[in-house]
Amino acid sequence: MSSRPVKRSLTLKGHRTSVSLEEPFWQSFREIADSQGKPINQLAAEIDAGRGVDLGLASAIRLYVLDWYKTDNTT
Template sequence: MLKKRSVTLKGHATSLALEPEFWSVIDKELSVTGGSLAGLVTSIDERREPGQPLSSACRVWALNRALTAGQG
């Protein structure tokens, strides 16, 4: 089941729906770095491929983060 969270990107409110497993990776990153959800999502948004949905970019980011953490 997808869980939605609201963030503000470039002054516009948007919601992001991801599976709990992806939110878990994101939440862990935020607890380690002390960053904000809006800051992380903005960073992901700025680096995503043209035409790539934001939710997809966030999933790919979380997957890459989880894979990298598993290698350490």
């Protein structure tokens, strides 16, 4: 399974930023936000606030999605 990253815009703290993720990560990220009752921009802002300076936002989102499914939050 190979998927090229897709660039989409998010709004964090009132500023627009672009994030490139593979489509399966975008789909999972939306599903997680929906399951938490949050807009995707809010969840992205929370992830952004918690990431270190050495980690890019796209990588932080991928790790968040991976962790979400590893801890079995799907039920």
